[in-house]
Amino acid sequence: MARSFDAAYEGIPPWDIGRPQPEFVRLAEAGEITGSVLDVGCGTGEHAIYLAGLGHEVLGIDGAPRAIEKALAKARERESTANFKVADALDLSRLGRRFDTVIDSGLFHVFSDDERPRFVTSLAQVVRPGGRYIMMCFSEQQPGDWGPRRVTQAEIRTAFREGWSIEAVRPARFVASVGDGEARAWLALISRPVR
Numbered sequence: 001m002a003r004s005f006d007a008a009y010e011g012i013p014p015w016d017i018g019r020p021q022p023e024f025v026r027l028a029e030a031g032e033i034t035g036s037v038l039d040v041g042c043g044t045g046e047h048a049i050y051l052a053g054l055g056h057e058v059l060g061i062d063g064a065p066r067a068i069e070k071a072l073a074k075a076r077e078r079e080s081t082a083n084f085k086v087a088d089a090l091d092l093s094r095l096g097r098r099f100d101t102v103i104d105s106g107l108f109h110v111f112s113d114d115e116r117p118r119f120v121t122s123l124a125q126v127v128r129p130g131g132r133y134i135m136m137c138f139s140e141q142q143p144g145d146w147g148p149r150r151v152t153q154a155e156i157r158t159a160f161r162e163g164w165s166i167e168a169v170r171p172a173r174f175v176a177s178v179g180d181g182e183a184r185a186w187l188a189l190i191s192r193p194v195r
Contacts, residue, residue, distance in 0.1 A: 010066065015176060016043055020050040021105050023136055023172045023187055028054060032189070033134065035100025038126060040089050041107030045071030045082060051103075052082035059095070061087035090118045093125040102126060102133045106174065108156075109137040109148045116159050124163060129194040133164075135187070136172055142184040147176075156188050165191045 024047055027033055033056070039048040042060030044067055052058045052075075060082060062068050071084040087095060089107060102123060111119050127133055140150040153169050160166055172187035 013043075015106055015174070016046075017175050018046065020047045021136065021175060023185075024103060024105060024134075025050070027134060032132075033101050033103065035131075038092075038095075038099040038102045040092070040102055040104050040123075041110075042071060042084065043067050043105075045074050045084060047103060047105055048082040048084065049075055049078055049080045052080050058082045059099075060084045061089065061092075061095070063088055090115060090122050092122040095126060098126055098128040098131070100128060100131045102131070104133065104135040104137075106136065106138075106148070108135050109151050116155075120159050120164075124192065127192045129192050131192050132167075133160075133188075133190045133192075135190070136174065136185050137188075138174070139171070139184040139186045141171075147183060151186060153186055156186060160188075160190050163192070165193050167191055 028051060033051060036057045037048070037051050039051070039058060039060040042048050042062050045060050048058045048060035048071065060071055061084070063086065065086050068084050068086050074080070075082050075084065108119070123133055137151045138148050140152045142150055156169055157166060167189040169186055169188045172185040174183040174185045175181065176183055
């Protein structure tokens with residue numbers, strides 16, 4: 001999968017809009033994103049750079065080396081403190097650390113049914129107790145067949161039913177550079193209970 005995404009970054013993929021998704025900006029402005037942040041599936045780094053500019057310690061990871069090269073170049077150009085590295089979202093324990101918040105703008109929906117439990121287990125290794133996973137994915141309510149796999153609210157709730165607390169799953173919009181410029185999404189706020 002990483003190879004196909006890496007090829008997409010030879011140009012500008014439709015999900016790379018040159019700025020953070022407005023939904024994540026709203027969350028940050030509302031104080032919903034706290035502490036140290038992992039941007040999983042960070043692409044070219046717009047969310048990570050934005051959040052670092054707000055004072056967060058941020059690591060962005062992606063499986064596509066070209067995406068990370070572009071993110072590093074943007075961070076240097078903008079004098080950002082955000083860090084980036086190539087890493088596998090299905091094996092986040094290799095990062096060797098935990099985060100207060102993990103954000104995901106468009107990664108969850110790329111995983112197969114078999115990969116989803118592995119991803120959720122991987123996330124549990126890096127979201128500290130009391131921390132949050134904030135995810136936006138394509139919704140089954142998006143008409144047409146372009147773009148990634150659609151995800152239902154029930155699938156999100158099923159994936160995170162054990163060991164997590166789902167605070168909210170609400171309708172949202174992805175801004176994109178294709179179609180009519182936006183797509184229907186689910187925005188999920190999911191926390192790791194303190195045991």
